[in-house]
Amino acid sequence: MFTGIVEEVGEIVGVRQTGEVVVLTVRGPVVSTDAAHGDSIAVNGCCLTVADDEGARDDEFRLELVPETLKRTSLGAAATGARVNLERALPANGRLGGHIMQGHVDGVGTLLSRTPGERSDEVRFALPAELSRYVVEKGSIAVDGVSLTVAATDGETFTVALIPTTLADTTLGLREPGDIVNLEVDVLAKYVERLAAGYLGGAQGQDGVK
Template sequence: MFTGIIEAVGKITSLDDLGQDIRLTVQSGKMDMSDVHLGDSIATNGVCLTVVEKGDNYYRADVSAETIKYTGFAHYQNGSRVNLEKAMRPDSRFGGHIVSGHVDGVGKVIGINEHTRYVEVWVKAPDELAKYIAHKGSITVDGVSLTVNEVKGASFMLWLIPHTLKETVIGDYKVGTSVNLEVDVIARYLERLMLGERAAQDNSEDISMSFLAEHGYLK
């Protein structure tokens, strides 16, 4: 489990073809690697990856074809900067929100507006994720725990302070940048719980407006 509080910005230094998968090498930047062991997890732009090799200032991880298909890794190349966070320790401070490192979809930056003390960033999420994105709710963007400040359909707006822009790859964003999105896991559990006994049925994921009305969620 992660919290979405970024520890360092790393850099991809190699992408080695292993057939259908790739072996990724990441320069770990200022992140302390002394307590990282083989088999540990590191969130890399929000994707939970397992360390298969490490050194004082780098680690390697295998990225499956499935992960490449459903995350921004399809667009990464040598030199790409990535947000890094080691898995949360049970005795550490919980500064963000619950982040699993399992990306739900890839969004796209559709607008950037600079203000005096913050930058306003608009992101278009895949339509199927819109129901999980709520005003003042939490969302993970490239591994960063952020608060949704406005929602319009499947698009949402973030206010980014200078510290966040400086300490994460969000400062590199341009209109058109693809970003990894992970919705709040609590929303997914609530959706499942609402199904009740229907959860065991083959089409149990389909929560329709009629289902919500039938069970008192709409008036």
């Protein structure tokens, strides 16, 4: 699992198509220090597995993206030179500084607007309709792997306030209106919905839950 506390902003330095799989080479000096074959690293909030890094530099690692990942996340448009948020999986004795995240992207959203403040930015995103019920004011959401608090929501959009540290230490400081981002809603809300569905009934949910 992950927490949404980005360790560093890395760079995609290689994109190679191998059949239906896309192999990414990512440069990230911090997360590469102990990255080994089979380890999990969140790239823009998407949990990926470190593949064989034979021939890679010490500050780089390789990842394999299958069609499901390419279809359901923004990484389908990954290009050389792109900056990405990186976080290693949380160790058992680590601090849960953000919120519980799986690195399983629920959908993609679109940055609609950003309003710069004196030191912070207010940013509004559109999200898929099927995810709106999991997003609540003062709740948690992951945007490109960054744990954020929802400042406001109207069902079709949500707004977050980005503090100076987030603007400086993640890619969210670089995002512009029209950019696509990965979204992961609160997994606890999804489990509560599924467990309660059999007792309360209600609207159709994810995975066919009613």
